[in-house]
Amino acid sequence: MRDHAPSPTPKNMENITPKILKGFRDFLPKQMAIRQRVLGIVKNVFESYGFDPIETPALEYAETLLGKYGKEADKLIYRFKDQGGRDIALRYDLTVPLARVIAQYPDIPKPFKRYQIQKVWRADKPQKGRYREFTQCDVDIVGSSSPLADAEIVAVIYDVLREIGFKKFIIRINSRQVLFSLMKKAGVPKEKILDAIRIIDKLNRFPLEEVKKELIEQNIKLEVVGKIFQLIEKAKPDPFLQKIASMVKELGVKEDFFKFDPILARGLDYYTGPIYETAIEEAQIGSITGGGRFDKLIGMFIGKDIPACGTTIGIDRIVDVIEELNLWPKVSSTVSQVLITLFDQSFLDKAMEISQILRSENINNEVYLNSGDNLRRQLKYADKKGISFAIIFGPKELQKNTVILKILRTRIQKEIQKSDFIKEFKNKK
Amino acid sequence: MRDHAPSPTPKNMENITPKILKGFRDFLPKQMAIRQRVLGIVKNVFESYGFDPIETPALEYAETLLGKYGKEADKLIYRFKDQGGRDIALRYDLTVPLARVIAQYPDIPKPFKRYQIQKVWRADKPQKGRYREFTQCDVDIVGSSSPLADAEIVAVIYDVLREIGFKKFIIRINSRQVLFSLMKKAGVPKEKILDAIRIIDKLNRFPLEEVKKELIEQNIKLEVVGKIFQLIEKAKPDPFLQKIASMVKELGVKEDFFKFDPILARGLDYYTGPIYETAIEEAQIGSITGGGRFDKLIGMFIGKDIPACGTTIGIDRIVDVIEELNLWPKVSSTVSQVLITLFDQSFLDKAMEISQILRSENINNEVYLNSGDNLRRQLKYADKKGISFAIIFGPKELQKNTVILKILRTRIQKEIQKSDFIKEFKNKK
Numbered sequence: 001m002r003d004h005a006p007s008p009t010p011k012n013m014e015n016i017t018p019k020i021l022k023g024f025r026d027f028l029p030k031q032m033a034i035r036q037r038v039l040g041i042v043k044n045v046f047e048s049y050g051f052d053p054i055e056t057p058a059l060e061y062a063e064t065l066l067g068k069y070g071k072e073a074d075k076l077i078y079r080f081k082d083q084g085g086r087d088i089a090l091r092y093d094l095t096v097p098l099a100r101v102i103a104q105y106p107d108i109p110k111p112f113k114r115y116q117i118q119k120v121w122r123a124d125k126p127q128k129g130r131y132r133e134f135t136q137c138d139v140d141i142v143g144s145s146s147p148l149a150d151a152e153i154v155a156v157i158y159d160v161l162r163e164i165g166f167k168k169f170i171i172r173i174n175s176r177q178v179l180f181s182l183m184k185k186a187g188v189p190k191e192k193i194l195d196a197i198r199i200i201d202k203l204n205r206f207p208l209e210e211v212k213k214e215l216i217e218q219n220i221k222l223e224v225v226g227k228i229f230q231l232i233e234k235a236k237p238d239p240f241l242q243k244i245a246s247m248v249k250e251l252g253v254k255e256d257f258f259k260f261d262p263i264l265a266r267g268l269d270y271y272t273g274p275i276y277e278t279a280i281e282e283a284q285i286g287s288i289t290g291g292g293r294f295d296k297l298i299g300m301f302i303g304k305d306i307p308a309c310g311t312t313i314g315i316d317r318i319v320d321v322i323e324e325l326n327l328w329p330k331v332s333s334t335v336s337q338v339l340i341t342l343f344d345q346s347f348l349d350k351a352m353e354i355s356q357i358l359r360s361e362n363i364n365n366e367v368y369l370n371s372g373d374n375l376r377r378q379l380k381y382a383d384k385k386g387i388s389f390a391i392i393f394g395p396k397e398l399q400k401n402t403v404i405l406k407i408l409r410t411r412i413q414k415e416i417q418k419s420d421f422i423k424e425f426k427n428k429k
Numbered sequence: 430m431r432d433h434a435p436s437p438t439p440k441n442m443e444n445i446t447p448k449i450l451k452g453f454r455d456f457l458p459k460q461m462a463i464r465q466r467v468l469g470i471v472k473n474v475f476e477s478y479g480f481d482p483i484e485t486p487a488l489e490y491a492e493t494l495l496g497k498y499g500k501e502a503d504k505l506i507y508r509f510k511d512q513g514g515r516d517i518a519l520r521y522d523l524t525v526p527l528a529r530v531i532a533q534y535p536d537i538p539k540p541f542k543r544y545q546i547q548k549v550w551r552a553d554k555p556q557k558g559r560y561r562e563f564t565q566c567d568v569d570i571v572g573s574s575s576p577l578a579d580a581e582i583v584a585v586i587y588d589v590l591r592e593i594g595f596k597k598f599i600i601r602i603n604s605r606q607v608l609f610s611l612m613k614k615a616g617v618p619k620e621k622i623l624d625a626i627r628i629i630d631k632l633n634r635f636p637l638e639e640v641k642k643e644l645i646e647q648n649i650k651l652e653v654v655g656k657i658f659q660l661i662e663k664a665k666p667d668p669f670l671q672k673i674a675s676m677v678k679e680l681g682v683k684e685d686f687f688k689f690d691p692i693l694a695r696g697l698d699y700y701t702g703p704i705y706e707t708a709i710e711e712a713q714i715g716s717i718t719g720g721g722r723f724d725k726l727i728g729m730f731i732g733k734d735i736p737a738c739g740t741t742i743g744i745d746r747i748v749d750v751i752e753e754l755n756l757w758p759k760v761s762s763t764v765s766q767v768l769i770t771l772f773d774q775s776f777l778d779k780a781m782e783i784s785q786i787l788r789s790e791n792i793n794n795e796v797y798l799n800s801g802d803n804l805r806r807q808l809k810y811a812d813k814k815g816i817s818f819a820i821i822f823g824p825k826e827l828q829k830n831t832v833i834l835k836i837l838r839t840r841i842q843k844e845i846q847k848s849d850f851i852k853e854f855k856n857k858k
Contacts, residue, residue: 016492018532018730021517024488026530028537029481036482048788050765050795052458052814053465057562058487058519058548059453059507063445078488080509083552088450090487101455103447108457109813111798119487123512133486144798148777250781301447336479348577352679359477366479369540369573384538385481 023124023132030333030386034322035135037331038164038315039117042137045159046115049152051139054114056097058121062089068096068297070198070269076122090121094138095270095294095310102142102308103301110143110306129285129317140310142298147240150274150293151247153311157278157289158253160313165327168281169288171253172261175241176271176292182235182262186227188220194269196220196228201265204279205286235262241274270294276311283321289313333386338365338425341378343394345371350398354391354418361422382408389425452553452561459762459815463751464564466760467593467744468546471566474588475544478581480568483543485526487550491518497525497726499627499698505551519550523567524699524723524739531571531737532730539572539735558714558746569739571727576669579703579722580676582740586707586718587682589742594756597710598717600686603693604670605700605721611664611691615656617649623698625649625657630694633708634715664691670703699723705740712750718742762815767794767854770807772823774800779827783820783847790851811837818854 020026027035062079069092078090091097094116102108117137124130139156141149154171161169176197183193199214208229215225237245237260248258266275273293280288291311299305322328338358340351351367358365368378375392382390392404392413403421406413416424449455456464475482491508498521507519520526523545531537546566553559568585570578583600590598605626612622628643637658644654666674666689677687695704702722709717720740728734751757767787769780780796787794797807804821811819821833821842832850835842845853 015732016730018493018529019490020486020529020533021488021490021511021515024486026486026533027482027484028530028534029483029543032482032484035484047764047793048791050763050793052763052765053456053461054458055456055461055464057449057453057455058550059450059562061448061450064447075512078509078511080507082450082507083504086450100447100449101457104449104455105457109810111810113795114458121487133488141798146798146800148781148796149798247777247781250778252785301445303444334479334481335476336481348676349679352577352676356681362477364476364479366542367577369570369575369578371575371577381538381540 021132023126023130025131025133029335030331031319033331033333033335034319034328035315037328038318038322039137041163042117042160042313042315043115045156045163046137046139048159049113049139049156051113051115051156054098054101054116055118056091056094056101056116058091058119059088060091060097060100062087064100065089065092065096068099068268068270068300069093070194070267072198073122073268076124078121078123091118092122093120093268094118094136094312095140095297098138098140098142098310099294099297099301099308102298102306111149112142113139114142115139129320131316134314134316137313137315138310139313140308142308143306145295145307147243148247150244150276150309151251153291153309154244154248154258154276155251155253157276157311157313158248158251158257161278161288164318164322166280166282166321169257169278170281171258171276171278171289172264173237173241173244173258173274173276174261174264175238175274176266177273178235178238178241178262179265182231183228186231187224188228192218192220197265198267200228200232200263201267203263203265232262236260244274266290266292270297272296274309280321283324285317285321285324287314288317288321332388335364336366336385336387337363338389338391339378339382339387340365340367340391341375341393342368342371343375343392347393347398350393354403354421357422358425361426363422363425379406379408391421450561452555452559454560454562458764459760460748462760462762462764463748463757464744466757467747467751468566470592471546471589471742471744472544474585474592475566475568477588478542478568478585480542480544480585483527483530483545484547485520485523485530485545487520487548488517489520489526489529491516493529494518494521494525497528497697497699497729498522499623499696501627502551502697505553507550507552520547521551522549522697523547523565523741524569524726527567527569527571527739528723528726528730528737531727531735540578541571542568543571544568558749560745563743563745566742566744567739568742569737571737572735574724574736576672577676579673579705579738580680582720582738583673583677583687583705584680584682586705586740586742587677587680587686590707590709590717593747593751595709595711595750598686598707599688599710600682600705600707600718601688601690601693602666602670602673602703602705603690604667604703605695606702607664607667607670607691608694611660612657615660616653617657621647621649626694627696629657629661629692630696632692632694661691665689673703695719695721699726701725703738709750712753714746714750714753716743717746717750761817764793765795765814765816766792767818767820768807768811768816769794769796769820770804770822771797771800772804772821776822776827779822783832783850786851787854790855792851792854808835808837820850 188196271292272295275292277287278289293309295307355367390406402415617625700721701724704721706716707718722738724736784796819835831844
């Protein structure tokens with residue numbers, strides 16, 4: 001086959017070093033296989049509860065995003081001016097865009113159960129399980145203040161994580177309102193309550209003494225700090241949380257997987273009621289879900305509050321844990337199930353014909369593309385990619401109207417009639 | 430049920446007008462249903478030919494993207510400085526990131542058949558079928574200079590568009606090398622050839638006289654312009670294109686759908702060989718696929734050329750055409766198939782139980798969330814959302830262990846034993 005000779009790269013062109021930004025990642029086929037399987041599970045569970053998909057733009061007016069998450073988070077927003085001088089910013093989460101959508105399209109029937117699976121960007125310090133670009137899978141219920149809404153969110157989390165195959169995880173629940181009144185009772189000044197809650201949230205990752213120190217650095221008095229921890233010791237779920245807990249049970253969530261946790265605080269400013277978070281006990285990776293009620297966020301756009309609650313499921317950390325625990329050892333690294341090898345260029349028509357037949361039977365396959373390469377090299381390509389089967393045929397087989405089906409893992413091969421090979425192949429699978 | 434009373438929005442907070450950037454779009458459930466179905470078809474066809482998925486970051490170093498597309502395109506790249514002062518840019522297409530990936534991971538087995546479905550951003554003038562954020566579905570083959578690679582790309586386009594249900598479209602093919610030598614022969618100075626090709630590309634959208642005028646404005650002499658069009662009249666496919674054409678036929682592409690077009694030029698600088706583009710004849714929306722060979726692009730990163738070819742399939746325009754031609758009238762606007770209504774709060778446990786049973790049978794459903802609302806309001810919610818069935822039960826039905834299954838479109842309803850309702854429901858579907 002006469003190949004199209006590529007002309008050389010112009011001499012005056014300097015090479016650009018191929019590199020990627022810190023905290024950003026490429027996903028190659030093997031990782032994509034795991035990611036796509038996780039996303040498939042997430043999507044199925046979301047839809048089984050009647051959540052409908054939406055998508056919003058990566059770029060928003062900066063004013064839409066700023067002032068919703070808290071002052072520390074605002075600094076992490078990627079923000080710039082576009083070609084028209086507009087002050088714009090990259091999506092920081094999927095909750096604020098949802099609030100904007102609800103405000104912008106008042107005709108959306110409510111309660112609105114929506115899911116949204118998109119990337120978000122945060123100029124955070126990259127570390128284990130923390131990326132500058134990551135995928136959020138959000139489910140939210142807008143327009144219901146029933147505890148059943150919160151309970152469904154918890155049940156969705158449970159179903160997703162069980163379906164993925166996690167054996168041990170804890171969905172912790174607390175209430176921002178319990179925390180607010182606790183802080184007030186302890187004597188924290190009103191304007192410092194949100195800061196104090198944000199610091200308390202670190203208790204799951206940092207030692208008690210460090211958290212106490214940070215509270216004192218915020219000019220919260222020593223005796224007030226002492227009182228906070230005394231009150232936390234004695235904290236109990238309020239009646240609303242109790243209702244959620246009983247409904248969660250009704251929805252099939254096993255007791256070992258769900259617990260009240262008075263120190264759970266969540267970092268973001270917009271939560272107003274119950275908050276929920278999940279950790280995988282077997283892995284040191286931080287929370288893999290986070291959510292709660294945000295009954296006032298939509299009101300920031302339309303001046304009238306609409307109750308809402310929901311959660312994010314962080315699939316990047318979930319994928320990290322699946323890889324760490326080797327939970328899915330059998331995920332294939334390629335979609336091709338069969339490589340159709342080429343004896344030489346004159347066999348291309350036959351190869352294309354076989355490829356078409358397999359394709360019409362929904363068997364993903366490929367014809368080896370570079371007809372100059374010998375069989376050994378072709379099979380090496382299949383092995384490297386992780387393809388399971390090879391179909392081999394030369395002049396002899398062509399004459400007998402047969403092909404050789406080779407199982408690449410075991411190197412066992414069998415000559416079969418061409419008319420039988422779909423059947424044979426399906427048996428082997 | 431005692432609801433959690435949301436506190437009012439703070440008085441000192443000014444409302445932010447909910448608005449979206451020009452050229453950007455929100456996708457609500459009805460549109461998402463069509464988009465997801467198109468993406469499902471695209472993905473299946475890609476995988477049937479053995480293309481593996483990858484994903485790359487939304488943000489790249491600016492130098493990775495600049496200077497690859499041409500000087501006009503460079504101006505449309507969203508480019509800014511991040512918090513660390515890095516010169517970064519949003520993805521403009523999926524081809525340059527692929528070239529960067531190939532250069533960065535030399536161990537990827539070749540030929541590498543990859544697909545990539547991600548959003549891209551261009552600060553272009555928004556108009557019909559042209560958005561500032563849109564989704565590209567790319568398939569490319571890296572490491573093969575065989576015409577079979579080009580032919581497979583064309584066959585993939587054909588299979589996707591046929592599977593979607595388009596009855597009439599034309600995949601046009603030409604060669605940049607044919608164009609280059611034609612321009613040279615016509616007497617276009619070497620440094621103006623790429624500009625001339627970019628102008629010639631407009632022939633499909635603008636009148637001949639306008640295109641001629643633009644060529645003359647580029648200081649191309651009148652007699653040279655005349656010669657260009659004389660030579661175009663007589664142009665024939667070169668031997669490489671002829672090989673592609675015969676393989677394309679072998680791969681099942683019907684003759685009416687594929688044609689040589691000597692004025693096809695494509696706008697981007699990186700194409701070096703065959704180029705391909707598709708238009709839907711029934712719709713005025715510009716090209717819905719665009720691609721070709723780019724045998725020198727990877728060389729810009731590693732100094733050594735690796736042959737490659739591929740196409741983008743523009744699903745935003747495809748979705749626009751599906752909507753314009755009302756090609757899929759039956760796509761549901763919601764994933765929920767059943768609404769389980771609530772007589773009052775005391776029926777919630779039973780409703781949750783029914784919901785769980787349906788879910789375990791893979792029937793997407795939802796329990797009505799606001800127990801205060803009457804049945805009429807609940808059914809109105811189901812109608813607005815486009816849910817097909819409602820399950821209704823009150824004290825009478827509870828006593829008899831029955832439920833009422835109502836088909837919402839026809840308003841026909843039937844009382845059935847609870848033990849039979851899954852069966853009944855499956856019959857109705």
